[in-house]
Amino acid sequence: MVTIQLETLGARYGRRLLLEDVTTPAFKGGDMVAVIGPNAAGKSTLFKRVAGLLWGPGKVHVEGALRGRNGICYMPQDTSANAVLTVYESVLLARKQGAGWSVGDDDLACIDETMEALGISDIAFRNIGELSGGQRQLASLAQTLVREPEILLMDEPTSALDLSRQVEVLGLMQGLARARGMIVLVALHDLNHALRFCDQTMVVANGRLIACGPSSDIVTPALLREVYHVDARIEPCSRGIGHVIVDGVAAERRTFAPPTAKTSIRNPDRENRKCGEMAAQAS
């Protein structure tokens, strides 16, 4: 079974140290791990460092048989592309990287299955430049999945999806992780998804690992206040899964001043007058 463990991992961009001293326990095949943290905390940097796209101190210990270059796959956050390629071709080229020109039936079958599972067969032969943000994200996910990775790093894979698609996609990933013995690390902003789908949660802030452990132990009101500066509660939903309910931004870290009469751009008196005029005209 494949395992991955990070040891004092850091990442540099030029002279700047963007990530430092990230050490985690070993994650094993079948685990789904959420990576959470505020904007610019270092989540993408961590993924790029693990995928070998950035250099830095520390080590990534990987054990278990890896299938060539597809051992660790990274799905980047940016999915925009304007190439004259259909979705099907873009998924095919992801699968064929490093391989010969010929395309076998097994390649096409794998693409068909993956696109069917993600519900994007209907856009298979549309140009990728014409897709909506959500469709692009699903196409990008298909490109990653057809490479049949053993360790998958997904950078905010559901940020452009509607609510039901978010749940469907993360449910699918959870199922695939279990079925294929794959480790999935997924950067998320919706902490409810972390609680619902992820066995473990890593919290990254200011380029450091703040906490790591079972999701229900990590996502607590105290952590939400410390990392996200919000007053929040965790309450069980009808299915008994913890859900985050945010009561408000903690007063001491409010970025925007609350609107006052002076800052309001709306003029209620004028609006009431207009409504009155319109009602009179209608009658």
Next chain:
Amino acid sequence: MASDRAAATALDTDGGRGHYRALVWRRQLILAGLGAALLFSLCVDLALGPARYGLGEVVQGLFAPDTVSQQVRVVLWEIRMPVALMAVVVGAALSVAGAQMQTILNNPLASPFTLGISAAASFGAALALAFGVVLIPAAIEYVVPINAFVMAMLAALLIHMLSVKRGVTVETIVLLGIALVFTFNALLSLVQFLSSAEALAAVVFWTMGSLTKATWPKLGLTTLVLLAVLPVFARRAWALTALRLGEDKAASFGIKVSRLRLETLMMVSLLAAIPVAFVGTIGFIGLVGPHIARMIIGEDQRFFLPASALSGALILSASSVVSKLLIPGTIFPIGIVTSLIGIPFFISLILSSARRSW
């Protein structure tokens, strides 16, 4: 819309596999069509000249040389064939160079001509023609192409170095390319100003671009460069196609993006410099060829690469035909013809940016 319905039907029946196979088949047909058109243009090019021959006579002269008169045989094989084939090979080389520049720089306006690589090569060659400057010692007949290649390489390296800098956008690279064009054109003018009247005439005629300078050895070397570079690009077809999905995405596929870009740029310099060194500055093929290929066949490099080569070869071969037809008995410098064809296309490309496929 009809193709959408066909796609939907194919998807209903076999989940996209059949539709993909049909797409591949259609693209192979398009490539075959381009090849046939090129062959036809080549035959017309061979038939035209001070003495005009019928197409039948040309085909006979090509496939059964013993059945035509010695005069026809000499004109076809010794005089016209190197020139006509040079148009094909140079067109293919410049178009492939443009296609790969557009791919690695992710820029629809990139081509050896618009980014200053051709201008740099012209300057390098002019140094040798006017002053006998030798940048790398070599046999006398190869000094001009080597000078052209060295300068083209320097310009390409400069573009590459700036394109990988942080914060450099696509627009910056285009502006930089325009700056390089002006710089090398100014240097070329300086060379012309300082050179003797005899050398000036050679440089000026040479910068116009003319296929009449073609000979079998020059054709052989240009073909060799093209044949050496094409398989390298072909082997990297999947990786080069992936570059168009964005740098992050390509890197996530395990592609060493910087290395791929640099190596491709080096090969592009070679592809752009050698034709310029032998036949002078021929503009717009590197811009127009890839755009036509992209429009008719998409950007899967397995098809895009041969389509770019074929469309570039076809455009230059057809331009060669036009250059002979403009004023009967006179052969126009082909660089003038390609630019006159290319400029309207370039303008339409800019004006249609709102609905362009890029």
